[in-house]
Amino acid sequence: MARLRPEPPHTHGQTPRTGVLVVNLGSPEAPTAAALRPYLKQFLSDPRVVEIPRLLWWPILNLIILNTRPAKSAEKYASIWTDAGSPLRVHTERQTKILAGYLGEAGHRDWVVRWAMRYGDPAIRATLEEMRALGCDRILVMPMYPQYAGSTTGSVMDEVARGLLEWRNLPELRFVRSYHDHxxxxxxxxxxxxxxxxxxxxxxxxxxxxxxxxxxxxxxxxxxxxxxxxxxxxxxxxxxxxxxxxxxxxxxxxxxxxxxxxxxxxxxxxxxxxxxxxxxxxxxxxxxxxxxxxxxxxxxxxxxxxxxxxxxxxxxPCLNEDDAWMRCLRDIVLEHAGHWCRDDPRRGASDRGTGAQHARTMGALQ
Structure with missing residues (x-):
């Protein structure tokens, strides 16, 4: 059993906050073989991703794949890398900022909206710790996989659970399982x-x-x-x-x-x-x-x-920061938040002007 660690210092009168954690697959830190090796090792060591007995898979992964695949994958990543970094990281960060803006215009300006990657950085566990330090006692996890699979959404749920193993005071937790037919x-x-x-x-x-x-x-x-x-x-x-x-x-x-x-x-x-x-x-x-x-x-x-x-x-192209998709993402979060929205004392602002907010947010990201 994991050892429970002390909770962060409590400040009396601190308003509990709702958190939204947006999670995508992940990306290496750079399009190089050196950066690809730890990323691929973490990804391919996930038993949800590779369902081969560990005793058989370990030598294949560590002695063959991690000695040959990183260089080949690095060439592929280099062909799509941007000045701002990995496209997936860039889009996920932008999507999260726009989502936070839309939630704010819906009356939830005090919600903590963060993003993490299942593999690589920012890591799920570290981001959960940040949200706890900010007072989140309710956390909605939003995996960005439209269709559920054990190797994607299931793996995110596993990692969130592992991240909370040492927490003494657990948050109220909700997951978006899929949105394939939303x-x-x-x-x-x-x-x-x-x-x-x-x-x-x-x-x-x-x-x-x-x-x-x-x-x-x-x-x-x-x-x-x-x-x-x-x-x-x-x-x-x-x-x-x-x-x-x-x-x-x-x-x-x-x-x-x-x-x-x-x-x-x-x-x-x-x-x-x-x-x-x-x-x-x-x-x-x-x-x-x-x-x-x-x-x-x-x-x-x-x-x-x-x-x-x-x-x-x-x-x-994928939906990326498409306005209709960003509004849909906001709706999915609010639908799964349920009574959290009604309990939010700051709730009440109208949803008017979300298009203008989207434009302002996108302008700030250029």
Whole structure:
């Protein structure tokens, strides 16, 4: 059993605060092999991510993968790195600041809104400690994964629980499990596709590429596959499509085991060989652009599609800081906060002017 540590000094009269912890997957500190090694070690040591017995996996990870993969991954990260750093970190930080602004305009200016990464920094445990020091006795955890999987949302829940093991005075805790079928999320995706079509026209096919997971997870009861397909079905309905031009695929395979199919890149190659000349590709399982969307899809898959006879490959960016998505994120948080909102003594400000607040916040981030 973990040893309980003393609580931070208590100040009488301090108003308890509500906290919102936004969590995404993570990113290395730099696009270098030296930075990738500890990041990959933490990621691939998670038993939720790699469900291989530890005695078998340890030598494979430490003696083979961590000696070969960091340099290759560093090259991929370097191709998408920005002056501000990793795209995923940049977008997650911006999303959190905008969310805080929207919650403030909804009357919750005293809420503590922070972001953390499941792997790398800022770490979940350290961020929880910061929120405790700021007086948060209620914390809502918002994993940014639309579809639930044990290897993503489940792993965030594990790490939050581990982070609280040594707390004597535990906070009231709530989790957003998934939002794969939230009307605001579906509407934001549909708006993004419509805007793309208005500016670029419609391609022959719309490919919805979700991050892959091993096939056995579906057989063992993980709902991820079903939630991905529900997102796709609801998006097709919102677009007024019958589904014939829309196809669900899964990307980012790792290892030799079978993963959820059909695989994204082989599907694109087959479409090109069969005479399909144009495709639009979207990644609805990602709340922000990252290595898997910007490098794997927009670069690698585009090259493969063109090489096999395709002519036009259009990548539709993730929602990132899209205004409709940011308002949806606020709504998801408030819906899950429930009576916390009613109990907030500072509640009462109207939601008017959220668009202006978004514009001001975005301006400050430029």
């Amino acid at each position: 009307p605001g999320y579906i509407a934001a995706l549909a708006d993004a596709v419509h805007r793309h079509w208005q500016h670029n026209g419609q391609a022959e096919r719309l490919i919805l590429s979700f991050h892959g997971v091993p096939r056995f997870t579906l057989d063992k009861g993980d709902p991820y596959h079903c939630e991905c397909h529900k997102t796709a079905r609801l998006l097709a309905e919102a677009l007024g499509e019958d589904g014939k031009r829309i196809q669900v695929t899964f990307q980012s395979r790792f290892g030799k085991a079978e993963w959820l199919q059909p695989y994204t890149q082989p599907t694109l190659e087959a479409l090109a060989r069969d005479g399909v000349k144009s495709v639009d590709v979207m990644c609805p399982g990602f709340a922000a652009d990252c290595l898997e969307t910007l490098e794997e899809i927009a670069m690698e898959c585009k090259t493969a599609f063109i090489a096999h006879g395709g002519r036009q490959f259009n990548y539709i």
